[in-house]
Every structure is written in structure tokens, then in C-alpha cells.
Amino acid sequence: MEYKVNNEEMRYLVKDVFDLETQWKDIDRFSELSTDDALAILSESGRIASEVMAPLNFSGDTEGCRLENGIVKVPSGFQEAFKLITEGGWLGFSGNPEFDGQGMPKSLGCLVEEMFWAANTSLYLYGTLTVGAAMCIEEHGTPEQKNLYLPRLYSGKWTGAMALTESHAGTDLGIMRTKALEQSDGTYSISGQKIFITSGEHELAENIVHLTLARLPDAPAGSKGISLFIVPKYLPRDDGSPGDRNNWFSSSLESKMGVKGSATSVINYDGATGFLLGSENGGLLSMFTMMNYERLSVGLQGLGAIDVAYQLSAAYAKDRVQGRSPSGPKNPEEVADSLLVHPDVRRMLLTQRAYAEACRAFGVYVGHQLDRATHLKDQKSKRISELLTPVVKAFFTDKGFECAVMGQQVLGGHGYIKDWGLEQIVRDARIGQIYEGTNGVQANDLVSRKIVRDGGVTMREFIAEMRSADLSSDYEQNFSEQCDLLLDLTDHIVNQAEQDPEFPGSISVDYLDLVGHVVCAWCWALMASNASGDDFGRAKTITAKFFYERLLPRSLGLAENIRATSNVAMQMPAELF
Ligand SMILES: Cc1cc2nc3c(=O)[nH]c(=O)nc-3n(C[C@H](O)[C@H](O)[C@H](O)COP(=O)(O)OP(=O)(O)OC[C@H]3O[C@@H](n4cnc5c(N)ncnc54)[C@H](O)[C@@H]3O)c2cc1C
Structure with missing residues (x-):
């Protein structure tokens, strides 16, 4: 490729x-x-x-x-x-x-x-x-x-894996069953089965370090009774070199839709030796350090999918000749014009490009907030990065899949054929919406834990931060209206949640999508404000305009969904499904 x-x-x-x-x-x-x-x-x-x-x-x-x-x-x-x-x-x-x-x-x-x-x-x-x-x-x-x-x-001499999921326990890790028994030497004996473990077993490194969630015998029920263990494939000797083979094995590989080069294993732990990481029963909270990192990273997977889909489909569109421009032939000496003359093909290409470039800037911004939170202990940056982590994960991967399909569409039938690569990009992009907590779960995290729980305070703080930036006058007014809309809907959600506990979950995906669009609008306003008059700058200015004219209005429809809902989905009796 x-x-x-x-x-x-x-x-x-x-x-x-x-x-x-x-x-x-x-x-x-x-x-x-x-x-x-x-x-x-x-x-x-x-x-x-x-x-x-x-x-x-x-x-x-x-x-x-x-x-x-x-x-x-x-x-x-x-x-x-x-x-x-x-x-x-x-x-x-x-x-x-x-x-x-x-x-x-x-x-x-x-x-x-x-x-x-x-x-x-x-x-x-x-x-x-x-x-x-x-x-x-x-x-x-x-x-x-x-x-x-x-x-x-x-150094990559050893690699890591995250072993959470069991066949009956995915989103709800509180019901997982893998057991840990303390041994006389202070280690733990881990028994149980995990499924879907990415990089759980392979031959790329001399050792593989599983971070495994398991339950101690006297642990409280639910998510407060889970502990985290380091369970390496080879038990380290005193000098750190890999020693005896630990007692866990990959019993099968999952057969998957995509990411086929990535080994996804079922892992059986048969009294494997584990070392407690963090405190007993505090495992889920500790695991969130890894999960939050992975969520940001998986968001970037979505962004990568948009970019590569754009690159392949733009190259194809420039090359492929088919039909004539609606405003008369652009390439009369050829039998047909390139796909680029068709407004609908341009819509697809610019949609991919507008999301890719905005999400890239969005990612850099969140990365910088994390740097400030980590190295300066800046509490505002910490709050903002926590607020935006589920948005990066879900918005980027949703757009990753949407844009991968759009890239495939640009190629027509050739997009469906293996040789051109787009069909693989579609299959590979799809998992981003599912693992590391499904995008529905990310949206719940945003609305229930990050918005309703603090009454919308952090979101208001973040909106004020976006508003304080020096933006190009072309977009200032429009962006300010989007901020008003977001503030209004945030208040609406906080109020509604008090009356109906099922309300947040019924609008959370729409709200997350809306937040993603407003942050992208901010990024585009920032980028357009810094665009020069050369070709690169002109492309930025035109793509910014495309985003504001053609993609940002999606926020209005999302706002209508959030405001209009009478939570009708919950009115359907379970037996009628
Ligand atoms: C290729 C691949 C790689 C993976 N890698 C790993 C890995 O390395 N380590 C690991 O531990 N796991 C891994 N997973 C597991 C993955 O994280 C889970 O599949 C995912 O979190 C969802 O869990 P589930 O499949 O059990 O779905 P379920 O939890 O059964 O969810 C089914 C549906 O119900 C919805 N749902 C469930 N609960 C709620 C709720 N409370 N509120 C709203 N909606 C809800 C979900 O959004 C989803 O749409 C991987 C999975 C795949 C397919």
C-alpha cells in the first residue's frame, strides 16, 4: 500500500x-x-x-x-x-x-x-x-x-497485552470470574479464561506481559472487587531475563472481519503466576490508566483510517476518467474527464479531508492538554483531557469508518475488490468503533460521567477556553453560535437527567457527535486563521469553508434529536422486540 x-x-x-x-x-x-x-x-x-x-x-x-x-x-x-x-x-x-x-x-x-x-x-x-x-x-x-x-x-524487547474481556463479561467487567488466589510467597495464582486478547500471544518479543483483571476470593461483588495483576509469559529471573514459562496459553485465535495481521487470542490461565499491580480490589480503577491511553490511541487509529482512505481515493479519482463535467468537458482530448469533475465525488473527497485535518488538529490539542496535565499538574488541562478522551475515541473512529466507506465509494466497484485496498481499510476501521469500550459506552461516559455528574461545569470551562482563542472573523460568528448551541444543550441534558435517568443514554451518541463537530469547527477556525495565500493555504481555506458549509450543519440535526426526544425508544415493551 x-x-x-x-x-x-x-x-x-x-x-x-x-x-x-x-x-x-x-x-x-x-x-x-x-x-x-x-x-x-x-x-x-x-x-x-x-x-x-x-x-x-x-x-x-x-x-x-x-x-x-x-x-x-x-x-x-x-x-x-x-x-x-x-x-x-x-x-x-x-x-x-x-x-x-x-x-x-x-x-x-x-x-x-x-x-x-x-x-x-x-x-x-x-x-x-x-x-x-x-x-x-x-x-x-x-x-x-x-x-x-x-x-x-x-524498548519493545517485551510487549504488553490487556486481558479484561471474558465470554460473558465485556462492557460489564463487574461480572467477570477469573480468579486470583494469594500464594505463600506473595504472588497470586490466576485461573480463568479471557477472550479477544489483542497481542495476547505472538513471537515478536522475548516476553509478553499481560495486565490481567481477576477477582480475589473474599472480594466484594461487582466492579469494586476486581484486582489487577502482571502475568508475564515467562517469569522474570532475578536478573530480569525471562525464566520459566508461565501457565497461560493461547487456546485459539479469533476469526475476525479485519485487523487480520493482529493476533487476537483466547487465553486460558491455569494457575498462572501473577504479581499484584496497585492495590487489592482497586484493579479496575488502575486499569483505567491503560484504557484511557488506549482510547486516545484508538481514536488516532480512526484518524489514520480517514487519512489513508482519503489518500487512496483522491489518487484514484485524479486518475480514473469517467463521464463529463456537468459544465462541459474539462479534458476534451481524452475520452472522458477525471472523476474529480463530479461534484458528488468532490463531496466525498472533501468530507474525508475535512474530518482528517480537523481531527488531526484536535488530537494535537488533546495531546498538549495531556502534556500539561502530566508535567505541569495543570488541573484544568487534566479536566479537559478527561472530558475529551471519549470524544476522541468515538468521534474519530466513527468518522474513520464513515470516511473509509466514503473512500471505497469513490472507487465504485473497484472499492469492493481486494486489489485496491479500500475494502481492507473499511474492515480494519470497523473495530475502532467496538473495542476499548464501544462507542455507545464512550458516549455514556461523556454524558453521564463527564457532563451530568459535574452539572456541565467542565464543558462550560472548555467552551470558554475555545472562545478565548483568536479566530478568523470569517468563522467567529458561526463558531460562537455553535458554542451557544452546545451550552444550551448541555444545560438541557443536565436538567432532563434529573427527571429521567434513562434520558442521558437515549441522546448520548448524538451529543458526542455534536461535541465532535463543534471542536472540529474550532480547529478549522484556528487553521483558517493561520492560512497563508500559497496553494497549501488556499486548500486550507477552501476545506475550512467546506466544513462550515457542508458538515457543521449536521450539528443542527443532532440538536433537534436531543431536544425533541420523548425517549420514545424506551416506550416499546420488551416483548414487542
Ligand atoms: C478484535 C478485537 C480485539 C479486542 N481486544 C481486546 C483486548 O485486547 N483486551 C480485552 O480485554 N478486550 C478486547 N476486546 C473486547 C472488546 O473490548 C469488547 O468486545 C467490547 O468492549 C464490548 O464488549 P462485548 O463484546 O462483550 O459487548 P457487550 O458488552 O455485550 O455489548 C453489546 C452491545 O450492548 C451495548 N452495551 C452494553 N452495555 C451497555 C451499557 N451499560 N450502556 C449502554 N450500552 C451498553 C454495547 O455498546 C454494545 O453495542 C477486543 C474485541 C475485539 C473484537
Whole structure:
């Protein structure tokens, strides 16, 4: 597959739109980092994405993973490519340098991750779980656990996996059954079965570190009775080298719609040795460190899907000739004009592009809020990043799937045929809406936990923050009206939730979509305000206009849904379904 990173776009975001170099001056760890350094790093990650990862995307999908005698074989080329990624330090990109991480800002990390997701989603899945596991151990581990696991995870010598789901317990982890029994030496014996475990077993690394949720015998029922354990494939010896094989095995691989190069295992724990991470019964809360990282990362997977779908479908549309322009032939010497003359094809291409560029800026903004929250302990940034995490996860992956299908549509019948790649992008993008907490669950998190619980205070704070930016006058008025709409609906939801506990869940998906559109409108206003008169700037100005004219009005329909609902869906008696 062909995949290219637009370096001009990187410069534009890093320098012109967010002026990150100036922002980084406030944060000790990044104060020496310049725009040029940042762009050199992004150019190198772009090279890895296009030259190392993208060429294996289609072959990895065709070949898939195989389970042979308990060992999972990954597609050809993945081993070598993963080695190059890890040797370049890319897994430890934003990791703590005290433990051999690279110590780079998350605002840049978001751009790097998007490239890796876009180039090869299956391959990058082995990496993202590793980073999430490391972050969880860094936050909740003992000094010994951090010293043992973090350098090995950040270097990619060992990889990570997240073992939560059981066949009867997905969203509702409170009913999971995997058991943990304390042993006389202070370790725990873990027994049970987990399903759907991404990167649970493979041969890319010398050890695989499962972060596994299990229940102690005397634990309270529900989510308050779950503990978190580090359950490595090989038990580390005193010197840290992998020792005895632990007692868990991959009994089968899931047969999936997409991400076929990513090994998704059923894992059986038969009295496997686990090490408690964090406190007994505090496991679900600790796991949220990993889940929140993964949610942001999965959002970037969605963004990667939009970008690569756009790149492939735009290239095809320029090349393919079919029919004539409605305003007369544009290429009379050819038998037909290119697809680009058709307004509907342009609608599809610009929809993809407008969401991709807005979400990219949105991701950089959230990454920077996380940097401020982590390194400056800025509480406002922490609140805003928590508020926006479910929006990034669900909005980006919803648009990822919508735009992948749109890219496929641009190719007509060829989009349905394997050779052109779009059908794989559609299949791979779909999982982003489902794992890491379905998008319906993200929307509930936004509305019930982030809006209703604090009476809309953080959302009001965030809207004030967006309004304080210096925006181009072309969009100021329209954007301000969108903020009024969002404020009004936020108050409406807070009020309605008091009267009807089922109301938040009935409008949460619409509300999240609306928030995503308003934040994208802000990003487009910021980007248009910084657009110059050259071709790059002209394209930005036109795409901003397209977003405001053709995509932002979706918010009005969403607002009507939220206001008009009488919660009619709940009126249907269960027996009539
Ligand atoms: C390819 C793949 C990779 C995966 N990787 C991992 C992994 O690495 N580790 C891991 O632990 N898990 C993993 N999962 C599991 C994934 O996170 C779950 O499938 C997902 O969280 C949903 O759980 P479920 O499938 O049990 O669906 P259910 O929880 O049964 O949900 C079914 C439907 O009901 C809705 N629903 C359920 N409860 C609620 C609620 N309270 N409010 C509103 N709606 C609700 C959901 O939104 C969904 O639409 C993976 C899954 C797949 C397919």
C-alpha cells in the first residue's frame, strides 16, 4: 500500500497553528525542543510508516495470523518491521526517560501514532498495547516493578497485552470470574479464561506481559472487587531475563472481519503466576490508566483510517476518467474527464479531508492538554483531557469508518475488490468503533460521567477556553453560535437527567457527535486563521469553508434529536422486540 505523510501539514500544525515550541518552553522536559527538531522526528516516523509499515499492510491482511502448537505466527515481514520500530525507540516515544523512554511530548506522539495506525493498523496494535501496559505500570507499579518492566516495554524487547474481556463479561467487567488466589510467597495464582486478547500471544518479543483483571476470593461483588495483576509469559529471573514459562496459553485465535495481521487470542490461565499491580480490589480503577491511553490511541487509529482512505481515493479519482463535467468537458482530448469533475465525488473527497485535518488538529490539542496535565499538574488541562478522551475515541473512529466507506465509494466497484485496498481499510476501521469500550459506552461516559455528574461545569470551562482563542472573523460568528448551541444543550441534558435517568443514554451518541463537530469547527477556525495565500493555504481555506458549509450543519440535526426526544425508544415493551 502507498502511504505518504504530508510534511507541510506537520509544519503547519506544529508551528503555525499551535506554536508548540513556545508552548513547550513552559514544560521543563520539553523546553529545549525546537520546531525543527520536532519536524525532523516527524519526518523520520513518516519514513518508517511509509517505507517499513505500509508495504506490509495488504500482505499482512491476506496472510493473517496462525496458531500452530500453541504458538502464534504473525504475517511475514512483521517480525523485522517490529524490530525496526522498537529499535528506533518509537514505542517509548512519550515514555519516562528515567526508564529508557524518549520523553517526547504527547502532542507530537499523537502525530506519530496516527502515521503508524494509517500505515498498518494490525502491526501497530502490537505496539500500542505495549505502551498502554507500560503507562499503567508506571502509574501503579512498585519501584521494583517499574525497574523490571518499563525499560523492557519501552524498548519493545517485551510487549504488553490487556486481558479484561471474558465470554460473558465485556462492557460489564463487574461480572467477570477469573480468579486470583494469594500464594505463600506473595504472588497470586490466576485461573480463568479471557477472550479477544489483542497481542495476547505472538513471537515478536522475548516476553509478553499481560495486565490481567481477576477477582480475589473474599472480594466484594461487582466492579469494586476486581484486582489487577502482571502475568508475564515467562517469569522474570532475578536478573530480569525471562525464566520459566508461565501457565497461560493461547487456546485459539479469533476469526475476525479485519485487523487480520493482529493476533487476537483466547487465553486460558491455569494457575498462572501473577504479581499484584496497585492495590487489592482497586484493579479496575488502575486499569483505567491503560484504557484511557488506549482510547486516545484508538481514536488516532480512526484518524489514520480517514487519512489513508482519503489518500487512496483522491489518487484514484485524479486518475480514473469517467463521464463529463456537468459544465462541459474539462479534458476534451481524452475520452472522458477525471472523476474529480463530479461534484458528488468532490463531496466525498472533501468530507474525508475535512474530518482528517480537523481531527488531526484536535488530537494535537488533546495531546498538549495531556502534556500539561502530566508535567505541569495543570488541573484544568487534566479536566479537559478527561472530558475529551471519549470524544476522541468515538468521534474519530466513527468518522474513520464513515470516511473509509466514503473512500471505497469513490472507487465504485473497484472499492469492493481486494486489489485496491479500500475494502481492507473499511474492515480494519470497523473495530475502532467496538473495542476499548464501544462507542455507545464512550458516549455514556461523556454524558453521564463527564457532563451530568459535574452539572456541565467542565464543558462550560472548555467552551470558554475555545472562545478565548483568536479566530478568523470569517468563522467567529458561526463558531460562537455553535458554542451557544452546545451550552444550551448541555444545560438541557443536565436538567432532563434529573427527571429521567434513562434520558442521558437515549441522546448520548448524538451529543458526542455534536461535541465532535463543534471542536472540529474550532480547529478549522484556528487553521483558517493561520492560512497563508500559497496553494497549501488556499486548500486550507477552501476545506475550512467546506466544513462550515457542508458538515457543521449536521450539528443542527443532532440538536433537534436531543431536544425533541420523548425517549420514545424506551416506550416499546420488551416483548414487542
Ligand atoms: C478484535 C478485537 C480485539 C479486542 N481486544 C481486546 C483486548 O485486547 N483486551 C480485552 O480485554 N478486550 C478486547 N476486546 C473486547 C472488546 O473490548 C469488547 O468486545 C467490547 O468492549 C464490548 O464488549 P462485548 O463484546 O462483550 O459487548 P457487550 O458488552 O455485550 O455489548 C453489546 C452491545 O450492548 C451495548 N452495551 C452494553 N452495555 C451497555 C451499557 N451499560 N450502556 C449502554 N450500552 C451498553 C454495547 O455498546 C454494545 O453495542 C477486543 C474485541 C475485539 C473484537
